[in-house]
Amino acid sequence: MKRRVALKVLAASVMAASLPAVGHAEGFPDKEITLIVNYGAGGGTDLSARVLAKGAEEFLGQPIRVVNKTGGSGTVGPTNIAAAEADGYTIGIASFSPMAVSPHLTPVAYSLDSFDFILGHARYRSGISVGKDSPYQTIEDFLDAARSGQEITYAATDTLTKIFMAKLQQELGADFKAVNYKSGQESVTATIAGVVDFNLEGPTNVVPQVKSDNLRLLASVSSVPWFEMPDVPTIKDAGVDLFVESYAGLAAPAGVPEDRLKVLEDAFAQALNDPEVQKTMSGLGMEPAYFSSAEYRTLLEEGYASMDSDLEIIGLK
Amino acid sequence: MKLSRRAFESCIALISAAMPCILLLFVFDDQIPTSGLEEIGPRVYPDTLAYAWLALSLLYLADQWTRNVGEPVEIGGSAVFRSLAIIGVVLVGFLVLNVAGYLLGAVFYILCFTWMMNERGWAALVLSVVTPVVVYVALEAAFQVRLPTILD
Amino acid sequence: MDAVLLAINHVFAPGNLIFLVAGVFGGVVLGAIPGLSATMAIALLIPFTLTLDPVASLLMMTGAYKGGIFGGSISAILMRAPGTSAAAATVEDGQALAKEGKGLKALKVSLIASVIGDTFSDIILIISAVQLARVALQFGPVEYTALTVFALTVVGSAAGTSLIKGLIAAVAGLSLAMVGLDPSTGIPRLAFGEIHLYGGVSLIAVLIGIMTVAELLRQIEQRREASRAHIPPPRHRDDSRITREDARLMARPIAAGSILGTIIGVVPGLGPTLGAFLGYDTAWRIARKPEKFGKGSVEAIAGAESGNNAVSGANLIPLLGLGIPGDIEAAILIGAFLIQGLTPGPLIFQESPDVVYGLYVGLLVANAVLLVAGLLAIRVFVRLAGVRTGLLFPVVFVLAIVGTYAFQQSLFDVGITFFFGVVGYLMVKADIPRTTFLIGFILGPLLEDNFRRSLELSSGQYDIFLSSTLGNAFWIAAILSAGWVFYQRRKMRRQASGGKQ
Numbered sequence: 001m002k003r004r005v006a007l008k009v010l011a012a013s014v015m016a017a018s019l020p021a022v023g024h025a026e027g028f029p030d031k032e033i034t035l036i037v038n039y040g041a042g043g044g045t046d047l048s049a050r051v052l053a054k055g056a057e058e059f060l061g062q063p064i065r066v067v068n069k070t071g072g073s074g075t076v077g078p079t080n081i082a083a084a085e086a087d088g089y090t091i092g093i094a095s096f097s098p099m100a101v102s103p104h105l106t107p108v109a110y111s112l113d114s115f116d117f118i119l120g121h122a123r124y125r126s127g128i129s130v131g132k133d134s135p136y137q138t139i140e141d142f143l144d145a146a147r148s149g150q151e152i153t154y155a156a157t158d159t160l161t162k163i164f165m166a167k168l169q170q171e172l173g174a175d176f177k178a179v180n181y182k183s184g185q186e187s188v189t190a191t192i193a194g195v196v197d198f199n200l201e202g203p204t205n206v207v208p209q210v211k212s213d214n215l216r217l218l219a220s221v222s223s224v225p226w227f228e229m230p231d232v233p234t235i236k237d238a239g240v241d242l243f244v245e246s247y248a249g250l251a252a253p254a255g256v257p258e259d260r261l262k263v264l265e266d267a268f269a270q271a272l273n274d275p276e277v278q279k280t281m282s283g284l285g286m287e288p289a290y291f292s293s294a295e296y297r298t299l300l301e302e303g304y305a306s307m308d309s310d311l312e313i314i315g316l317k
Numbered sequence: 318m319k320l321s322r323r324a325f326e327s328c329i330a331l332i333s334a335a336m337p338c339i340l341l342l343f344v345f346d347d348q349i350p351t352s353g354l355e356e357i358g359p360r361v362y363p364d365t366l367a368y369a370w371l372a373l374s375l376l377y378l379a380d381q382w383t384r385n386v387g388e389p390v391e392i393g394g395s396a397v398f399r400s401l402a403i404i405g406v407v408l409v410g411f412l413v414l415n416v417a418g419y420l421l422g423a424v425f426y427i428l429c430f431t432w433m434m435n436e437r438g439w440a441a442l443v444l445s446v447v448t449p450v451v452v453y454v455a456l457e458a459a460f461q462v463r464l465p466t467i468l469d
Numbered sequence: 470m471d472a473v474l475l476a477i478n479h480v481f482a483p484g485n486l487i488f489l490v491a492g493v494f495g496g497v498v499l500g501a502i503p504g505l506s507a508t509m510a511i512a513l514l515i516p517f518t519l520t521l522d523p524v525a526s527l528l529m530m531t532g533a534y535k536g537g538i539f540g541g542s543i544s545a546i547l548m549r550a551p552g553t554s555a556a557a558a559t560v561e562d563g564q565a566l567a568k569e570g571k572g573l574k575a576l577k578v579s580l581i582a583s584v585i586g587d588t589f590s591d592i593i594l595i596i597s598a599v600q601l602a603r604v605a606l607q608f609g610p611v612e613y614t615a616l617t618v619f620a621l622t623v624v625g626s627a628a629g630t631s632l633i634k635g636l637i638a639a640v641a642g643l644s645l646a647m648v649g650l651d652p653s654t655g656i657p658r659l660a661f662g663e664i665h666l667y668g669g670v671s672l673i674a675v676l677i678g679i680m681t682v683a684e685l686l687r688q689i690e691q692r693r694e695a696s697r698a699h700i701p702p703p704r705h706r707d708d709s710r711i712t713r714e715d716a717r718l719m720a721r722p723i724a725a726g727s728i729l730g731t732i733i734g735v736v737p738g739l740g741p742t743l744g745a746f747l748g749y750d751t752a753w754r755i756a757r758k759p760e761k762f763g764k765g766s767v768e769a770i771a772g773a774e775s776g777n778n779a780v781s782g783a784n785l786i787p788l789l790g791l792g793i794p795g796d797i798e799a800a801i802l803i804g805a806f807l808i809q810g811l812t813p814g815p816l817i818f819q820e821s822p823d824v825v826y827g828l829y830v831g832l833l834v835a836n837a838v839l840l841v842a843g844l845l846a847i848r849v850f851v852r853l854a855g856v857r858t859g860l861l862f863p864v865v866f867v868l869a870i871v872g873t874y875a876f877q878q879s880l881f882d883v884g885i886t887f888f889f890g891v892v893g894y895l896m897v898k899a900d901i902p903r904t905t906f907l908i909g910f911i912l913g914p915l916l917e918d919n920f921r922r923s924l925e926l927s928s929g930q931y932d933i934f935l936s937s938t939l940g941n942a943f944w945i946a947a948i949l950s951a952g953w954v955f956y957q958r959r960k961m962r963r964q965a966s967g968g969k970q
Contacts, residue, residue, distance in 0.1 A: 041512035042801035047808055050519060065461055066516070070877060071668030072657070073650055079664060105656050106667060153926065159655050179610075179925045180653045182918060185800065189737065189793045193606040195926070204807065208792045212814040280519075283810050316654060329899045333637055340644070349658045350651065357924045359651050359658070362917050366647070370640045377633045396690070400894075403686050407887050415880060419871070426870075427863045433689055436859025448864050452871050460513055462875045 028088060028260045029062045035250075036084075036092030038077025040070045044204045045248055048122055048286045049093055055271030060263070074098040075108050078251070082114035086255035088264060091118060094251035100303035101159050104311055112300055116256050118264045120249035120291030120299065121272050122281060125222040126161055128235070129206050129215045130198045131191050139219040139238045142198070146174035153177045155187030155199040159316070164221060164244035165200070166313040171240060191215060200244075203228050204285030227287065247289070249296045265293055322387035327378055334374035337367040406430070418466040423449035476826030479524055480834055488525045489831060492532030493838045497846045499533075500540020500552045503681040503865065504872015506673060510537050511801050523809040524827035530805065531828070532835045534798050535781050538741055539583040539843055542774060546575045547700065547854035548865060550681040554672065554911060555741035555780075557680060557904045558749040558773040565765030570701040572851055573709035578767050579774045580843040581711065582723050584836050586775030589727035590734060590782030591832045594789070599815055602790020604735050610922035611934055613738070615943035617916040620739075622951045624746045624908045632954055638901050639909035645670060646913020652921060665881040674873050674882040675910060678889025679896070679903050681869045686894045688862050700854050719771040722752035726775030733776075734783025740796045741777040742911050746904070748776020754953075782832060789825065790815060 035053050039045045046068060053064040069077045075098045084090035094115060102108060128142065136142040146152060146168075156162050156178040169176050179196050181187035184205040191199045192214045199206075200221065207228050209215040220226050220234045223243045236243060250268060252261065269290060271277055278288045291299060320328075341364070349359055406429045414422030424445045431441035456462045479485060492514070499505040510533040518526040541553030546563030559579060566575035593601070608616070621643075625635035648659045649669030660666035703709045711719070726748030733744045752772025753762050762769050784795030785802075792814025794800035806813040811821055818825055854861065873886045896903050927933035935941060 041515050042804040044804070044807075047515070047519075047804050050516060051808075054519060067878065068512075069879075072664050073655065073667065075667065076664060105654075107662060108664065177925070177928075178653075179922050180918070181922075182652065182914075183800075185794055185803075186738075189605070189791075190609075192791070192793075193609060195609045195922075208807075208812045208814050208816070211812050212792060212816045214791070214814070280808060284804075284807050316656070329901070333641075336641070337644075344659065348661065350654060350656045357653070357921060357929055359653060361924065362920055363644075363647055366640060366644050370637065370644065373633055373637045373640060377631070377637065380631075380633060399690055403689055404891055404894075407682075407686070407890065411884060411887055414870075414883065419874070423867045423871075426867055430685075430689055430863035430866060431859055434859035434862065436857065436863075440860055441863075444860055444864060448867055452868065456871065456875060460875065462878060464871065464874065465880070 028263055029060055031089065032062055033060065033064045033088075034090045035064050035066050036077050036080050036090065037066055037068050038070065038074040038093050038095065038098060039068070041068050044202075044284045044286055045093060045095065048248070048281045048284050051277055051280045051284075052121060052268060052271050055274050055277040056267045059267035059270050072098075072106070072108075073102060075102050075106065078115070079109050081251055082110035082253055084253050086116075086253040088252055088256045088260035091250055091252045091264065093248060094300075095248045096124075096246040096300065096303060097158065097160065099300045101307055101311075103304070104307050105159070105316060112297070112304060114254050115251040116254050116261055117293045117296045117300070118250040118252060118261060119268055119272075119293055120247050120289065120296035121268065122248040122286040123222070123224075123289040124246040124248065125202050125220060125224070125226055125287060126164075126200045126244055127202070127206060127220045127222070127226060127232070128198055128200060128218045129188075129191065129210065130218060131194055132214055132216055133194070134197065134216065136198075136218060137216075139233060139235065142218050143172065143238060143240070146172045146176070149173060149175055151175045151177055152198070153179055153196040155179055155181045155190050155196045155201075157181050157184055157187050157199075157201070159311075159314070160244055160246055161200040162314050163310045164242065167242055168240065170313075171242065188215065202285055207285060224287075227282070228285075247291070247296070247299060248286070249291065249300075261293065318392045320390045320392060322389055323381055325390040326381040326387075330374050330378035330381060334371055334378065337370040337374070341367050341371075403433070406433070419464040420449045420453065420466050423452070472822050472826050473830070475823060476830045479823065479827045480528070480830045485522065485525045485528060485827075485831075486834075488521070488529040489532050489835055490838055490842075492529035493536040493835055493842050494846075496533035496536025496538075497540040497543075497839075497842050498536075500537035500556075501543040501846065501850060502872060503544055503550045503552050503869040504673065504677050505875065506537060506541070506553045509673075509876055510534075511798055515801065515804070518805040518808055523805070523811060523821075523824050524831065526805055526809075527802065527824070527828055528831040528835065530798075530802060531781070531785075531832060532838065535583075535587055535778065535835055535839055536842060538778050538781060539580060539774075539839060540846070542579045542583070543576060543847060543850050544865075546579060546770075547572055547850060548861075549684045550865060550869070551676070553741075554676045554907060555745050555777040557676075557742065557907055558745040558777075559770055560680070560904070561763045562766045562769040562773075565763070566767075566770075567700050567854075569708070569765060570703045571708045571765070572700050572854070573703065573847065574707075574711065574715070574767075575765075575770055576843075576847040576851070577709075577711050578715065578719060578770045580840065580847065582719065582726065582771040582774035583778040583843070584840045585723050586727045586730055586777070586779035587782055587836045587839065588833065589775075590731040590779040591829075591836065593731050594782050594786050594832070595829050598786050598790045599818070600790075601735055602787050602793075602815075605737050605787040605791060605793055607939060608736055609937070610919040610926065611937045611940040612943065613915060613919035614923055614934065615937075615940040615947070616736075616739075617912050617919070619943045619947040619950065620743055620747065620912060621909065621916075622947045623750050624743075625902075625905050632951070632958065634900070635902050635905045638896075638903070638905040642906040642909020642911075643913040643916060645675070645906075646910050647917065652914075652918050653925075663881075665879060669914075670885060670910075671873075671877060671879075671882050672911065673876045674885040675889050676907065677869050677873050678886040679893035679907060682866065682886055682890025683893025683897060683903070685862050685866045685869070686890060687897060688858060700851075702855070715767050718757060718767050721755055721757075722748070722768045722772035723775040725751045725755060726772045727779045730776040730779025731783040734780040734795055735786050737787050737793055737795045738915055739780075740911070741780040742908060744780040745773040745777035746908055748779075749773040751776075785828075785832075788813060789817065792816075 037046045069080045081092040184201040187199045188205045222245045410426045413425045427445035499510045541556035542559045545551035545556040545559045549564045551557045563575045621639045625639045651658045657667040730744040733739045756768045784799045787793040788799045803813045
């Protein structure tokens, strides 16, 4: 999987490089571009978007202004993108959750058809991590305990991981008890303090704590191991055929002229390929992952469709 | 019109008691989605709060009713009129803000309020034009925040 | 030792010092303008962290944070319009002093208390970050629930005339905080289908509405005669400075506020607003002149202002000691750490001690800068506040709504501000304490999340709330605190009626 991503990034850059003087031919863009971020300034999504935008400015030859439109668990941003003029000068973050999950749960003023997708640029990963005094040393210990049916508590922060846990519970015959937290930081803190037995947060919050010896990562529950800790297996390696993943990508309002989209896609793909950009994103716990415009759309569409049955599992449908 | 302190405070207590009742009877059922799978229903906390609110309001009512202390309250005609006028200006201004953008809205507010505060000279006029423009330019320059104008 | 010298050099390198000074000054000015808050100042600084040296960007942010908390008090004192929610506790006494022509005195008390509170908590941070950080782990859901209830009884009893009214306001605030996402299902509730409410009601919008706009409406209503200066000029030299007597009064509340604020800062999620209110309340309980509270008490301002600023340094204790942010500002700082390739948490002491020591030195220098910046700023703002009310308040009104808009660039928030402006105006008429409502609104999510978590952990058994020693201590403290207030009120009432007969 990882290699595939690398190849794709490579392919994109080769493709982009073969286009002479990207975009400037037809005069797009000839003014500042606004990039709407659907989460607050200073978080992982926001910072990685800013890094990426900074990189893309170089290839677009125009400044990118990052605007945070927060709220509605990330749905306010896409609402604003969908409502903007489809001239390519307003784009924004269209992450997996507000695209594929939220529309099932809340009335929103957009659907997947309201957007033209530019590219997918990052993967959000999760993993099972426990406190340093936890009896579970390895993922096998954990799975054995879960199969024995004893009650194990975990800090739940979002719908996707809850669905994952519900599936895992069915598969193992386990008794997982969700305790709800609002942010990854809080749920990591609760794990360290021993309030809950484990959490499912991503590298942004977990890696620093593993390094400081407050947490132990048992397994990645994404399709790939965490590149920060390549020795820790995925849960699939441990014999459970499940994973949970989420993605961040960029979208423009539907109806942006094809050639302009191309200019944007190429510029951001090139930026994503920049080692500096990749390094900063990785440091933030975001895995740079390139998906072309079409691939990203498929990813979201499939995700959207599967949510119908998935949400039923946790009683939300 | 003069109201005894007891009557005035009782009115407040009753209005305060009415609010949790409205929430419990008409709002919560509609507006708090339940999934049915949780061990702890999503209504537990809201209901607890609403009942606490109700209980406190009734406690206050009883407290005020048993001892009538404090000055009577004067509810005058011109003061009410002035209050309503102010609220009216706020609402109309909000409409202007929404329809005609920030600059005109700000001009409207400053003109109305300076007028109501007996500040009716050229100073008010100048301020009503200069302030919005300065604020607009400053925000744009310093924070890259663009206020909506009539052009948007 | 070398590391410290190196750090001092680093901080005083001209480039870094400029960022520090700019951060503090910017924070003071932004904090003083209703609607533009310290959080916003920090968020606006984030893009700089992509390019700046780590120490420089951290210094700029913490400088802006400290400056912002103090700046909020300037407009609270001069115009009853707190620039930040942390300054709400200062409004009554600060304004009362200003009305007596003692605005500069009030501002200076506030500044001195802020700087001392800051310095105290910074020193605690420097001495014992790693050890104290473990305290944060003592607070599980049950402890948080009890602590929040305790805080609400304390704050509810401190403000206003009636304890019950205060508690009603607090519960109303808690109820408003329920609007938004349901913490367990993640589905919006009480939002009436309005997408702008899915994430809850914006704190800035409520703060500006209920404090600033309500106050402006009241001012506009009262002004029937020709407009004149809102704040009279000082009548005596002593009106503009801290006298020996003032200094004597300030000492105890500043000590209490600094300690309390530091403790609150160590516990993640509580924040400077609570620090201010608990500092105020404690100052009242140990005051030499408790009868002056609410009517222009130097002790009150000293307690509240040292209380809120002391939170800022202590907030970094869980951040450096455990990698856990104490509040939103500290969470933003974590982003700044990560983007610079640093590991938030104790590892940073080994990975890059230069950054830690640079931060330590910088914090102390920032306090000195705050003292200077504050002294300059209060002179300017006192002059501005001397403008005739008829001109001043309409302009402040416009600034307030612009600030609200700018925070999330949402006209919906402006509507919320107006709505709560009218609500606050009515609350003033009904003598319902607005500050308690505000603190209820701020603490609402903390209470609800932890209340529900406790029950989730116990499968719905309520006895879990009595299962923790620390939690029980808070329950007892809550009962004692409320009982003490009842007793005091009764005593005062008896004295008052005895005096009449």
